[in-house]
Amino acid sequence: MICLPTPDAALVARRAEIVRALRGLVCKDNVIDDDVRLAAYETDALTAYRQRPLAVALPESTAEVAAILRYAAREGVKVVPRGAGTSLSGGAIPAADAIVVGVGKFNRILDVDYANRCVVAQSGVTNLAISHAVAAEGFYYAPDPSSQIACTIGGNVAENSGGVHCLKYGLTTNNVLGLELVTPEGDVVRLGGKHLDSGGYDLLGLIVGSEGLLGIVTEVTVRILRRPETARALLIGFDAVESAGACVAAVIAAGITPAGMEMMDAPAIHAAEAFVGVGYPLDVAALLIVELDGPAVEVDLLVERVATIARANGAKYERASASERERLAFWAGRKAAFPAVGRISPDYYCMDGTIPRRELPRVLGAIAAMSERFQLRVANVFHAGDGNLHPLILYDANVPGELDRAEAFGAEILKLCVDTGGVLTGEHGVGIEKRDLMTYQFADSDLEVQHRIKHAFDPDVRFNPGKVFPTLRRCAEQGREHVHSGSERFPDLPRF
């Protein structure tokens, strides 16, 4: 049970005045204060929590964002930035005494520059729209979070989003060249651009992944890549998770960097196969999907090498895609793993820790033991190449106590990730979800440095309050309203 910050009653009481002021700064219709339309902004993809904000402002230009933020700074109004609201960690959940500033109207691609291999887009453009804009010339934007059809590039910057291909192509931070940022005080700064590296402190690197705590991003310059000539995938089944883990290590040791290397355990395989029926083997304990991309000669060579490594590590099932259709079918099950699990359980809770790869068998063993102890089932999908684990804890929110048990189970998994030398979150962000676990990974002195950075940008601590950092207050029962299966947000979004 995570608590949202206790609202400042004085700010809540000023709601009408704040709404009036916002209507003077942006087009009247772009300020939302009626309950019906506000409902759409109450939560993000961490739907167990919701909170109605004071109001929502949807500015249409950087100047409007700056005007809103200058007003908010002057009047001490708190601000929650928002992209598409697909955060899995509650990064975009509003606060009762804050306004939401959404970048939904920042939806234009401003510049496509093939010679310099970059795209300049407003921050509300979706991740996938960038790849679509350059697809005809054979280019794409590499980071591919599972919500890419809906999530915004500004939100990707805030969360430093990953995806299945970041093993080879990096996270958002490795693919962003420049930003336009409006600071909490309303100053507009440009960081980076079409050139590489910073002439001063790498504030661009700091802003990426700062979860909306340091300002609002209005424009993003990203690096685009030429699409690889070809891609093929292998499905490899093992009798034991240990063998699959050893195979992953051997592939890396052979100097091969697959475009993606995913693992599923038996419950995840069965759920996915029952859902999409793509022909996954059902008699294996672990299934690897290894994707190789690049020139056709190289891909064919590496498919052979990976297959040889797999056999040496005791693979009992092995299939290489012979066509693009087959490659996509291999992925279809993996990409449907989350909704597939949703079919076998009323609710699930998705975790996101990272561990050193070699710890995989031990961690999966420990998770199985926890599953017994908490009396909750779990299915594991795993970005095996980079050690990013996504255990899905199955529960039923209508059974009293199960959500609390699921959350306690999840917290224990994340602590185990830290114990093995890993981290609390690999790609979903801290948000409100893992906020109170930060003290498990970081000492007070480590967090103090981060607090001071926050204060350097936001001295009044008005931006995205209650996120990322542990709050001193303990929880009172407030603010949580669970959304049951069938009514979750973005039911159509793949999650992987």
Added chain:
Amino acid sequence: MSTASTTAPGAIATRALRPRDAADVAEIVATHPRALEPVGGGALRGVGHELDADVLALDALEGLVAYEPEELVLSALAGTPLAAIERELAACAQRLAFEPPDFGALLGVARPRTIGGVIAANLAGSRRVSAGAARDHFLGCEAVTGRGERFKAGGRVVKNVTGYDVPKLLAGSWGTLAVLTAVTLRVAPLPETERTLVVPSATADDAVIVMSAALGSPHDVSAAAFDVERGCVLRLEGFAASVDAREAALARMLRGVGSTESKGAGTPGREPAVPRADIATLGAVESRALWAAIGGAAALAPWPVVWRISVPPTDAPRVLAALAPERYLLDWGGGLIFAAFSSVDGARVRGALREGHATLFKAPREARAANAVFHPQPPALTLASRRVKHAFDPAGRLSPGRLG
């Protein structure tokens, strides 16, 4: 710890403090009465202003903490010589993907580079354009703030979004925010082989078109540079069979890319019919030597003044025309200019840039003292940077004035 008075030839007299470990570093930073200049091996001390500070020599913080080849991760104490790390990596057929450049020849300094110094300067070589900078491979660290407090940031795994990305901020901060005591880096497999295509090209305009076409091709070009005395050089790395195939395909494509067409000629997918004969190939040994020299801009060593300028690649020809350097190199597909002169004219160099930044990378001491070595920033950024500095080092004890 130990202290000694040192006066390097031509340098201002400073006291050197030599902590044994991170706890020592914290104690010195917390208690030392004067400002401190963290120094690894001293290879880059000649870049930037000379400081009125005592030297905090970190060479005793030496040694690998952990190297796990199968995890592609290496941790080392900050004062560990880069050469030692590169040896360890090579023994396991791995390397640092960002190709830290050796500026020893350019700067006329024969001091060892340390891993902490490489990170603190965020200097990347020719592979920057395909594999990222030092900051992109810097996963985590232990460090000491200007207040003398030890802290850790980041982690030891590649995929990590827990809290602010403080390592990014420390990479390239030139020792002005915190003293790095240990660093964790992502490492990469060594390729089976490498080869370099040498494409005849006479002008920067033409070279940038060729390099843009090559880097925008599906042939995985890992580096693209131009030296007017040599032509365009394009590096291919990877598995031998793949390099063979890409070499042939890239050469075929480039024979159709030429400068007599309009600017759009370099756009991938369109191949103007201008023949470009005589594309030569360098084998692995020659290729490696060539790129070591390019990364370190060794060819510009005879000049007293060298600027290191980062621009959008297609803007490089315009900038070069405005600057008219006596000698120059282009790297990063045109995005990095090394420009050599006999004297400093900072206003002219920086005035020529529409976007990007120029560092007075090499210049005589008096010239450095009289000029902004690092690129001046606009007011809003200056303010943000000053606040960040204050957050780490409120009393201005670490390398004061270094980034000026």
